[in-house]
Amino acid sequence: MNIIVLMKLCADPKKGTMKKDGTVDRKKSPPIPNPYDFNALEEALKIKDTSGGKISVIFMGQETGEAKDMLKDALYRGADEAIILCDKKLGASDTRATSYALAKAIKKIGKPDLVFCGMQAIDGDTAQVGPQVAEELSIPQITYVKEIVEVKKNTIVAKRLIEGGEETVKASLPVLLTVTNLANEPRLPSLKGMLAAKGKKIFVWKVDDVGIDEKKVGLAGSPTRVKKVHWLTREKSDCKLAKGENASELVADLLERMEKDGIDLKGENNE
Amino acid sequence: MNSVLVFIEQHNGEIAKVSLELLGKAKELAEKLNSQPAAILLGFNVKDLADEVVKYGAEEVFLVDDKELKDFRTLPYTRVIVELIKKENPAIILYGATTTGRDLAPRVAARIGTGLTADCTGLEINDYTLKDKTYKDLLYQIRPAFGGNVIATIVTPLHRPQMATVRSGVMDALEPDSTRIGKVISLKVELKKEDKVLEVLERAKSEKTAEAVNIEAAEIIVSGGRGVGGPEGFKLLEKLAKVLGGVVGASRGAVDSHWISSAHQVGQTGKTVKPKIYIACGISGAVQHKVGIGSGTIIAINKDSEAPIFSYAHYGIVGDLFEVVPEIAKQ
Numbered sequence: 001m002n003i004i005v006l007m008k009l010c011a012d013p014k015k016g017t018m019k020k021d022g023t024v025d026r027k028k029s030p031p032i033p034n035p036y037d038f039n040a041l042e043e044a045l046k047i048k049d050t051s052g053g054k055i056s057v058i059f060m061g062q063e064t065g066e067a068k069d070m071l072k073d074a075l076y077r078g079a080d081e082a083i084i085l086c087d088k089k090l091g092a093s094d095t096r097a098t099s100y101a102l103a104k105a106i107k108k109i110g111k112p113d114l115v116f117c118g119m120q121a122i123d124g125d126t127a128q129v130g131p132q133v134a135e136e137l138s139i140p141q142i143t144y145v146k147e148i149v150e151v152k153k154n155t156i157v158a159k160r161l162i163e164g165g166e167e168t169v170k171a172s173l174p175v176l177l178t179v180t181n182l183a184n185e186p187r188l189p190s191l192k193g194m195l196a197a198k199g200k201k202i203f204v205w206k207v208d209d210v211g212i213d214e215k216k217v218g219l220a221g222s223p224t225r226v227k228k229v230h231w232l233t234r235e236k237s238d239c240k241l242a243k244g245e246n247a248s249e250l251v252a253d254l255l256e257r258m259e260k261d262g263i264d265l266k267g268e269n270n271e
Numbered sequence: 272m273n274s275v276l277v278f279i280e281q282h283n284g285e286i287a288k289v290s291l292e293l294l295g296k297a298k299e300l301a302e303k304l305n306s307q308p309a310a311i312l313l314g315f316n317v318k319d320l321a322d323e324v325v326k327y328g329a330e331e332v333f334l335v336d337d338k339e340l341k342d343f344r345t346l347p348y349t350r351v352i353v354e355l356i357k358k359e360n361p362a363i364i365l366y367g368a369t370t371t372g373r374d375l376a377p378r379v380a381a382r383i384g385t386g387l388t389a390d391c392t393g394l395e396i397n398d399y400t401l402k403d404k405t406y407k408d409l410l411y412q413i414r415p416a417f418g419g420n421v422i423a424t425i426v427t428p429l430h431r432p433q434m435a436t437v438r439s440g441v442m443d444a445l446e447p448d449s450t451r452i453g454k455v456i457s458l459k460v461e462l463k464k465e466d467k468v469l470e471v472l473e474r475a476k477s478e479k480t481a482e483a484v485n486i487e488a489a490e491i492i493v494s495g496g497r498g499v500g501g502p503e504g505f506k507l508l509e510k511l512a513k514v515l516g517g518v519v520g521a522s523r524g525a526v527d528s529h530w531i532s533s534a535h536q537v538g539q540t541g542k543t544v545k546p547k548i549y550i551a552c553g554i555s556g557a558v559q560h561k562v563g564i565g566s567g568t569i570i571a572i573n574k575d576s577e578a579p580i581f582s583y584a585h586y587g588i589v590g591d592l593f594e595v596v597p598e599i600a601k602q
Contacts, residue, residue, distance in 0.1 A: 223386030
């Protein structure tokens, strides 16, 4: 099995701070790995555990410390190699251009049997790169996977989430899957895995290494333009925080504070 | 030509609510563009639904009725829509931001080579200037991003059609009107062998969907976010809600993670609620979420003392909701 896992670093929406120009301040909020991508990696590792195979992780973005940490983490968990697709020419790519570039990197590795992505990234929340990569590779897709039921040499059966329920589908390989966090609890890197990762490599590829047409990436290759980004502002806090050593004390203190203000938890205002 | 096309999502002959909402929006956008609202309806034995679609505002319905299209499958549906785009050159195509729409639209966008904006909460027609060149009457695709901290406006200046997926419950459907007249155009599309590499073995409804949640009218809401950790965590919240005589709400994060149905969602993209007491458990509390809460008393429970929710909550507990929530129920 030739297995690809796509991973992404995301700005942390919880710590989002903005620079004057309206972009994310990456110094104050360093990027974090997209959590769903670890669910994707876990599904790949489960298949490798039972059927064997080679797992290549691809990340597109700058060759930063955070990027290397994320990829090392993936290697420690059991991936076999990692690739950073890194080039200034890729900057400002939208989901369409990004998908084209990622598909080019996948093709360089060879014909994949399975491609895994997280169901979406937590910063953009678009969920578009997975299906668009599948289209670039001309392979079917199974999105919102909650369970892989069976993998055979040429077929896969998986359950995917749909509105108000789920459906079970069977597809021929190769196929691309986007994985939800209901699929598994990702394993953590182990000491054994760290030792096994000795000799595993993180490659850095440029646009020319994978035969990317420059006109199809970056701003020039992106059909969409961001017209405007409007940050919603936060107000100053006058939140009354409960004090206490444990849950019981905290709750007692909270209720006391509320009682003083004439509010009880049944929604009645006594004033 | 130049129409505003809505992808009508139907499952087992039932049209998704969001598709009807989009027809209302399509009519409004088409008026500004001097074109007409149209719809594409795919399925098997769904001819009757075409009339329904007309009642909700479509002036043209492209109907593709084929056994192979009975259940939604990405590749056959992509083939049909791409063929229609080539023939009809719509200016705009709108899809519901459902698991179906979010699966299908990017595939169509990639094959056509056009742009796509996910999860829009606003759509407008406006001019756009780029490098001294003005593009008339573009679709402004407005969406929250970055955990709801920003609202971004996206345009697709050079590629057609302009495509967007749109959240359910944001646009208003028109009142169905049986005097509306629309043309139903039946099409036949030849599928290829490579379109049929995936089959649907089974479709199952989960029991949870039966629950009708009326959070809009609730006086007490116990609401959960990503911090709740999973469907099991929501059971804790349900217990507390029961004790207090309230109902359970959820942030977009929790709904997106499929821990709870979207009927529970509170926030700008979900429902606006007006409870007297709102208990937010494990909700980081993007401003977007705040917009949905109204003016009642907000109590925040969160492990992270820096969570934005504490900036507008009235009372707060910095602590583990798995310990705090049962304790409130007890006291």
